[in-house]
């Protein structure tokens with residue numbers, strides 16, 4: 001029970017901060033959804049969290065599949081790198097995939113969607129900051145090839161864009177990356193033909209910078225460490 005109380009208190013604090021950021025930026029609270037990132041969480045923490053929250057994010061496909069089998073009612077979303085040879089096995093277990101980071105991966109997902117008649121919901125990961133260490137589509141590539149990139153099966157739903165800001169002690173430094181993603185989304189929308197995706201979802205912001213992300217238009221924030229603040233590990237880190 002103590003575990004659940006700690007997590008609930010953390011969720012309450014996060015929700016209050018989300019609410020404040022919404023007020024500051026004149027946005028509706030319903031327009032911002034929390035994905036609780038469980039990649040470093042021990043299993044009892046995950047179980048406790050499942051009593052309190054529905055949307056979880058994992059960054060390793062194998063761990064997502066295993067945990068989805070144990071807690072099938074949770075909405076498991078993939079936020080980390082996906083190898084093409086894992087697409088087929090992970091698709092049935094996950095809701096939204098945030099991390100479609102290359103044209104080759106997108107093509108693989110399209111192939112599996114067609115061959116397996118398995119619908120998929122995805123975000124396109126964009127390397128807005130241009131760091132060599134980050135994966136993701138380059139903005140210029142998306143703008144240039146947008147209509148070709150969108151040549152996808154009907155059951156593959158592109159719901160929006162995702163990005164990560166450069167690591168920094170100062171959350172303000174993330175603002176440019178986040179506004180960059182929003183501006184890119186608006187540019188892509190303008191290029192759409194009539195049936196192009198509206199790209200409603202902007203997945204951006206983590207424990208250290210989610211308030212800035214909300215001010216810049218995030219509809220999904222991916223928060224891990226702040227959810228489990230104050231808990232002590234009993235196992236080795238994965």
Ligand SMILES: *Cc1c(COP(=O)(O)O)cnc(C)c1O
Pocket residue numbers: 037039059079080164205206207208222223224225226
């Ligand atoms: C780990 C991770 C997060 C959450 O990070 P915290 O700083 O723990 O909130 C969000 N997004 C991605 C892609 C991650 O890998």
